[in-house]
Amino acid sequence: MVSVDGTDIPGSLIRVRHLNKQYRRGSETIDVLQGLNLDVGAGEFVAFMGPSGSGKTTLLNLLGGLDVPTSGSVTVDGDEITSMSARRLSSWRARHVGFIFQMYNLIPVLTAAQNVELPLLLTRLGAARRRQQVATALALVGLSDRAKHYPRQLSGGQEQRVAIARAIVADPTFLLCDEPTGDLDRKSGDEILDLLSALSRDHGKTVLIVTHDPRAAERADVVLHLDKGVLVHDPATEPVA
Amino acid sequence: MRFLPLILRNFRRKKTRTILTVGSIAVALFLYGLLVTIDSALSAGVDVAGADRLVVRNRISLILPLPLSYQERLRQIPHCIEVTHASWFGGNYQDPRNFFPQFAIDTETWRKVFPEFAVPDDQWQAFVDDREGAISGRGTAERFGWKVGDRIPLQAPIWGGTWEFNLRGIYDGTRPGDDTSVMWLHWKYLDERRPWGKGVIGWYTIRIDDPANAVEVAEAADARFANSPFETSTETEKAFATGFARQIGNIRLLVVSIGAVVMFTLLLVTGATMASAVRERVPELGVLKTVGFADTGVLALVLAESVLLALVGGGLGLGLAKLFTLRGDPTGGMLPVFFLGGQRIALGLALAVAVGLLAGAAPAVGAMRLRIVDALRRV
Numbered sequence A: 001m002v003s004v005d006g007t008d009i010p011g012s013l014i015r016v017r018h019l020n021k022q023y024r025r026g027s028e029t030i031d032v033l034q035g036l037n038l039d040v041g042a043g044e045f046v047a048f049m050g051p052s053g054s055g056k057t058t059l060l061n062l063l064g065g066l067d068v069p070t071s072g073s074v075t076v077d078g079d080e081i082t083s084m085s086a087r088r089l090s091s092w093r094a095r096h097v098g099f100i101f102q103m104y105n106l107i108p109v110l111t112a113a114q115n116v117e118l119p120l121l122l123t124r125l126g127a128a129r130r131r132q133q134v135a136t137a138l139a140l141v142g143l144s145d146r147a148k149h150y151p152r153q154l155s156g157g158q159e160q161r162v163a164i165a166r167a168i169v170a171d172p173t174f175l176l177c178d179e180p181t182g183d184l185d186r187k188s189g190d191e192i193l194d195l196l197s198a199l200s201r202d203h204g205k206t207v208l209i210v211t212h213d214p215r216a217a218e219r220a221d222v223v224l225h226l227d228k229g230v231l232v233h234d235p236a237t238e239p240v241a
Numbered sequence B: 001m002r003f004l005p006l007i008l009r010n011f012r013r014k015k016t017r018t019i020l021t022v023g024s025i026a027v028a029l030f031l032y033g034l035l036v037t038i039d040s041a042l043s044a045g046v047d048v049a050g051a052d053r054l055v056v057r058n059r060i061s062l063i064l065p066l067p068l069s070y071q072e073r074l075r076q077i078p079h080c081i082e083v084t085h086a087s088w089f090g091g092n093y094q095d096p097r098n099f100f101p102q103f104a105i106d107t108e109t110w111r112k113v114f115p116e117f118a119v120p121d122d123q124w125q126a127f128v129d130d131r132e133g134a135i136s137g138r139g140t141a142e143r144f145g146w147k148v149g150d151r152i153p154l155q156a157p158i159w160g161g162t163w164e165f166n167l168r169g170i171y172d173g174t175r176p177g178d179d180t181s182v183m184w185l186h187w188k189y190l191d192e193r194r195p196w197g198k199g200v201i202g203w204y205t206i207r208i209d210d211p212a213n214a215v216e217v218a219e220a221a222d223a224r225f226a227n228s229p230f231e232t233s234t235e236t237e238k239a240f241a242t243g244f245a246r247q248i249g250n251i252r253l254l255v256v257s258i259g260a261v262v263m264f265t266l267l268l269v270t271g272a273t274m275a276s277a278v279r280e281r282v283p284e285l286g287v288l289k290t291v292g293f294a295d296t297g298v299l300a301l302v303l304a305e306s307v308l309l310a311l312v313g314g315g316l317g318l319g320l321a322k323l324f325t326l327r328g329d330p331t332g333g334m335l336p337v338f339f340l341g342g343q344r345i346a347l348g349l350a351l352a353v354a355v356g357l358l359a360g361a362a363p364a365v366g367a368m369r370l371r372i373v374d375a376l377r378r379v
Ligand SMILES: Nc1ncnc2c1ncn2[C@@H]1O[C@H](COP(=O)(O)OP(=O)(O)O)[C@@H](O)[C@H]1O
Pocket: A023, A024, A025, A030, A032, A050, A051, A052, A053, A054, A055, A056, A057, A058, A059, B373
């Protein structure tokens, strides 16, 4: 279940209340998020849409603890991340969030396998266990045969699949994807979306995706629009009351 | 350890830059290695000089002589155990560039004053019994491939002509810094055969009963010969050796100032490398933080990279310097104790680490302070 009007839903994984985010540029302040509420149940596949500059990335960054809001709270699985210290927040991120970006953001001097391994370096797993988990993640995204390749030796779609493997390798609570198909051709984009829906459907992952792509929205359980700093349901998927 | 590949891979980003940086660190520490070797070679005499020995020389100059008669008069001073003397022979073997020192010594007292030089008793006796005999230090004997029994011709520019000596023995030092470049000859033979300057010696060395009496004995010696045609200047062997090193120039000051300039330049080079390394990697540092690396973790990664760079370069430079010193004294005898010790290598590595830490500090703090959202926006 997903709600945007501030009503509690039973067993919600993510709960956002009265979220405000202002940016200051010189003397000017921009109110990007204005009292935004959101509740997302575990296992949901949620798409965020909205015009460029409407604050989608800002919202995702706040949900993933990459940035702090001007006011309001974000609670994930009972932890209020908006009140955590920077240090606690980074270890919280390591355990609970997998990020996927439009530009893949792989480290060019590391192989696919080493890129995927990065989050595991922060765990207590030994080298053998890490290797095993990396192999599993790469298999899941269909890139077992590319483990030793460097990012520049991969296509855009393959790079994004490596990024997905990196996001899921430590088995996070939820995935945040910021326009993951924005830089890909139609076919590669479809493959990425297939992968993300499979993660949600077959592995019960909670997936939040920012997208401009209507085909991405089609696969989501719920589509939300960011409009004037708050979220509203998409009329097409608005559940009949 | 698990982060090591992450650090090492960064060296591959710009290979030329890595090579240039490692190369300049290597050159700097090679230079450091040579400078400290020269410095310790020049002060080697100082380090092994005995505190229980005094050197008595002509007050006006080391190159002016003293009368032989002073030996008996010095012996009468309380706390003197033995008095020996030596004179500079100043010979050349084959080529004037093959410099090594020769001392014409008093064979009756020499070993009592310098017990640290070890010669087999039979060799010593053979030397004593042969007016034209000589004993060479191990260093010089090996340098010229001499064996006991060889006849060694020395040109003597001071005394004229070529003098031939029979090598009767080889002495060893018993401590690492002992000078084994000297050749001992008979003073009696020198005095007999030289055409002028008879009856004088170069300098006296006194062995005293206790270093605590050094000042008292020195003052008594100089007082005894005050107002004579040959006034003396007496000091501990250590002070004498230091003064000798000082004549060559204030090498230590030179070493320290060259070293400081080199290290400062190195700091700038390495600092610039690390600064641009971090600058071009901003989005990636953002990614590391995104996946959960703490700010301090990112700081440590950048510092580790900088220190590793400095250690690789430093190790290379010091290794080359060590190899260079293993080939022996490059000046052909001016620096008999040419040795790069473990302590000085360790100090060099410590310097390299310090350069790495200092050069990496500002970029590392920059990387630590980087906010994820700003870093990722720069993609
Ligand atoms: N660090 C920042 N400083 C100032 N303004 C920012 C910053 N980040 C985002 N903004 C502004 O906030 C608004 C929302 O940005 P963003 O969340 O990136 O939008 P979207 O992802 O929907 O395109 C934009 O007007 C953008 O210019």
